[in-house]
Amino acid sequence: MEFTALFLAVTIVMLIAWRGSRTLALTLFAAVLLASVATYLHHATDTLKLSF
Amino acid sequence: MTRAFAVTLNALSLYAVALVLAAAFAAQLLLHELPCPLCLLQRIQFAVLAIGPILNVRWGPRPGHYALSLLAAAAGAVFSTRQVLLHIMPGDAGYGTALLGYHYYTLALIGFAAAIVLLAAILLFDRQFEHDDAAKHVAPGAFATTAVWLVIGLTALNVVSTLLECGFGACAEDPVVYELLKRGI
Numbered sequence: 302m303e304f305t306a307l308f309l310a311v312t313i314v315m316l317i318a319w320r321g322s323r324t325l326a327l328t329l330f331a332a333v334l335l336a337s338v339a340t341y342l343h344h345a346t347d348t349l350k351l352s353f
Numbered sequence: 354m355t356r357a358f359a360v361t362l363n364a365l366s367l368y369a370v371a372l373v374l375a376a377a378f379a380a381q382l383l384l385h386e387l388p389c390p391l392c393l394l395q396r397i398q399f400a401v402l403a404i405g406p407i408l409n410v411r412w413g414p415r416p417g418h419y420a421l422s423l424l425a426a427a428a429g430a431v432f433s434t435r436q437v438l439l440h441i442m443p444g445d446a447g448y449g450t451a452l453l454g455y456h457y458y459t460l461a462l463i464g465f466a467a468a469i470v471l472l473a474a475i476l477l478f479d480r481q482f483e484h485d486d487a488a489k490h491v492a493p494g495a496f497a498t499t500a501v502w503l504v505i506g507l508t509a510l511n512v513v514s515t516l517l518e519c520g521f522g523a524c525a526e527d528p529v530v531y532e533l534l535k536r537g538i
Contacts, residue, residue, distance in 0.1 A: 302519060302521055302522060302524075302535060303510060303523075303524075304390065304393040304394070304397065304515045304517060304519060304524055305390045307362055307397050308356070308397060308509075308511045308512040308515055309512045311397060311400045311404070311508055312505060312509045312512060314404055315400075315403065315505045315508060317503060318404055318407045318411060319407055319411055319501055319505070320448055323411075323412055326404070326408060327397070327408075327417075327421070330404055330454055333401060334401060334424060334425065334428060337394060337397055337428065338445075340394060340436075341428075341431070343390075344360065344390055344394075348537045
């Protein structure tokens with residue numbers, strides 16, 4: 302679900318960057334980047350299934 | 354490098370991102386290989402990478418817009434490096450099909466690294482950032498406009514595809530079926 306939300310957020314930021322306010326686009330860009338890094342860090346702590 | 358030429362290069366970079374997103378979709382639909390969570394995160398970073406060029410096409414080239422793309426490419430490189438390292442052990446077959454001898458995450462790492470180098474290279478040309486009234490109000494042409502809408506459309510398609518794949522819960526680590534289609538919703 303978090304990946305769907307991230308794709309949706311990126312689509313919205315793209316639309317704002319193209320049609321809306323530049324400042325808002327920059328702010329939302331920062332939020333999306335932070336959210337994607339947070340998602341990565343969340344998954345980076347998953348237990349690895351090693352095969353040896 | 355003039356502003357107009359820089360905008361054309363930014364439009365070309367949007368076509369390149371569109372090509373990456375379309376190729377990922379082609380692999381997903383034609384080879385029936387569903388993207389894993391880390392794969393999705395790398396796709397997201399390719400889409401985030403496009404926000405800088407969109408701003409450059411809309412508002413004119415600015416160093417800050419290139420900085421956004423550099424941040425996105427750096428994050429994407431970290432994500433793809435993580436997946437390369439997950440499959441680096443001898444005997445590990447890797448995740449998904451290899452294309453030209455490389456798995457998608459390895460190609461993604463090469464793509465993000467290339468983006469960082471190209472962004473640094475384009476930042477060397479200061480003339481694109483010079484303001485003059487004539488250049489300030491030039492509306493983007495059809496070539497650039499098409500590139501922007503192509504990337505936005507492909508990213509929107511990823512919203513639908515990811516929703517079908519993951520459903521309303523957490524994405525499977527090794528997805529083989531579309532969660533929403535499996536449940537018959």
